[in-house]
Amino acid sequence: MQNDFAHEVANQRQTDPDLAVSARELTKRFGRFTAVDGISFDVRRGEIFGFLGANGAGKTTAIRMFCGLLPPTAGEAQVAGYDVRTQPRMIKQTIGYMSQKFSLYEDLTVAQNIEFYGGIYGLTRPQIEHKTGLLLDELNLRDRRDTLTQSLPLGWKQRLALSVSLLHDPSIIFLDEPTGGVDPISRRNFWRIIYEIADSGKTVFVTTHYMDEAEYCGRLSIMYQGRIIEIGTPGGLKEKYGLDTMQDIFVHLVGGDTRKEAKQ
């Protein structure tokens, strides 16, 4: 991030430097359908903040607004101090993003994917080479450097995708259902990395519909039909409702109708 753009980014921070994400009455409507309905919350730097909800609850729409992919219909939101409406490019340079869809090029090798995304984020050649080495060591992929990405197991692909989305050293990382389709063991390993990321001072914003993942979050909000119906720490919520698991709380709040969608 030592290019001009990074300096530009650094010079234009305005609001509370402690806030990574803040939303005020943020709303997104598609025609007559309200996907996100006036949500408000703050996420502090270094937090692991979860968005829990069934499919179609509005999680992905919300996250797309924070990433500058979708302009809000009403309300306001700031990410790293930048307005999502007016400064989407600043946001994009500051955040990392990994979606439920596998986002690497399957027909490029591991090293070529790293090189490509590094280049897109404006890293210089020496920086890319340095990062590639670090990353391959970290992921234990040194001998798979020139392997096509498509031949990696899914769990590794996702870890690689996560690493690639961290190449430009973002201060906030958005993960949209990052562990979809992965077995519980790989999921736990993946979360180990998420903790490491948070320990290094980065903010992690993650959406999920897995209840075990909800337990891992530092703080989480439960979304239902576009609204945030509860927000708090997993421990605090359990205490408040006198229930033992996030699963129970979720079912209690949302009702039985979405039980089959919220997977264990």
Place this chain on the structure above:
Amino acid sequence: MQRILYLVQKEFRQIFRDRSMIAALFFVPFIQLVILGNAITTDVTNLDLIVTDLDRTPMSRTFIERFTTTEYFNLVEVEEDYQALRGHLDNGRAKLAIVIPKHFQRDIVTGRHPDVQALVDGIDGNSAGVALGYMARIAEQHQAQIIRMDPMLGRPLREARIVHAEPRYWFNPELESEVYIIPGIVALILLIITVFLTSMGIVREKEIGTLEQLLVTPIRSMQLILGKVIPFSILGFVEIVVAMGFIYVIFGIGVEGSLWLLFGESAIFILTTLGVGIFISTISETQQQALFVGWFFMIFAILLSGFFIPIANMPDVIQYLTYFNPLRYFMVILREIYLKGTPLHYLLPETLAMAGFGVAVFSAAVMRYRRIIK
């Protein structure tokens, strides 16, 4: 700028990863040239011919020989019975029948005009017309020769002159239709490569989700577009060169005019096709849809370009429609440069029309693309 270079590098890596893609890049123009160049021909050769000679004299036989010694006709039968001729045409044994009347020789010698009858199977109107043309020419040559050769005959006709217009076709003296068709194939190859690669390349990234990943990077939409358009344009030009090489090797036809002019005009032309490719990508969610829409566009572009069917032969309304087809102008330009070596100033109207379309289509497509990916 750096970002565009990374995008272009990535695109080429993906293209060349796929061995079948490289094969296709050389194989497609080769096949198209060989098949289209030879199959779409308006020349008529080996036309099956039946002759009924009611005269049976040396003169009638030399007349028939004139037909059998060219490659245009293929004598399948000599039918004695005039009434049976029609049956041969009906059942397809022959496309053309010639009837030499009784007293053919006598009439010639005495200075009368014998009428030779020709019956043509008119199902393929084009071939029928061409066949009749050949026939008339043979008959005319025959007359001229009789007059020259026979001093006895020549005497009374000494003062007479057979005036006949003999058109000289320049640039394609044999009137071979390959020569006319082939530069058009270069245009088709360029059209197909740029429209399909651009539209499907963008839609593929939509499908696999990498487009979304790119959109959360600080990359600008214009950089993203250039990152697609640059590599596919380069491929388009490689294809032109490959096709021109094949044309030279297979058909022995080289470019008469300026190569640089040809490349420049091609660059103007692909503005339109890249624009169409980008536009298709904005209305397609899957590669199948892109393929379908691409075909739909191309069929019309090709049919209304004058590639197979001369525009002058089309109904008026359709002729006006062709003015909205950039391929129409490019066809003319390519043929002119390729076969005649026409310089730019004679091609200005077509060039300007094509440039107008190119700029309009490309900017409209880019604007739509930028709005859609927001």
